[in-house]
Amino acid sequence: MLTLPGRRCWLVANLSPNCHPRPQSAGRPASCPRLHFRRPGTIGTPDAADPTDSVALLSLVRNERTSLLPVIVGAALIRAGRLLACARARPPELAGWWELPGGKVEPGESERDALLRECREELAVPVIVGDQIGPTVPIPGREAVLKVYLATLVGEAEPQPLEHAELRWLAPDRFDSVAWLPADAPILAAIHGLLPAPAH
């Protein structure tokens, strides 16, 4: 059960496997029998949902099946068994820490589109975005979560550090040669498990 800022209601989720969402159709907004609204203090049959709230909330809940927190997306760009690591240049408190390229998902943007945009803005390269890798991780000190997707470069273009201090391609046995932002740790472990050990 969730409460929503500015909404004086509960959002109740029915997790029964027999409960299926109804798609949007002409003249009728999308609705989902899994989700109902109840005013505080009410029990029993759910209230009829306000359709405006319903659509807004469904888009939040359906937003890539994530939490209601804002999402920071990162790209695990892999080439020849190596991962692209990027040293932050700003703000001062994050400068020098290493991360995956990416950033905030803008309102109305899908997570994949945000990654395409961020890779263009930060690295000047087109990419193909694959599946999410590793867990969705809360970012310490921020009301946001980090989600990382596998990605591959399109064509021969070399990523440029347009917004970062430095870029490095790291083999799995060199992941710990740089200081990663703490939220990345479980995701790096998942990427590590995916890549073959380098031949020496």
Ligand SMILES: Nc1nc2c([nH]c(=O)n2[C@H]2C[C@H](O)[C@@H](COP(=O)(O)OP(=O)(O)OP(=O)(O)O)O2)c(=O)[nH]1
């Ligand atoms: N891009 C990226 N951000 C990460 C990672 N790990 C991690 O904790 N973060 C944190 C650092 C920042 O607090 C936040 C990303 O914010 P940001 O300021 O880079 O996002 P942005 O580029 O969209 O924002 P802006 O500066 O353009 O306003 O997520 C990561 O691997 N990649």
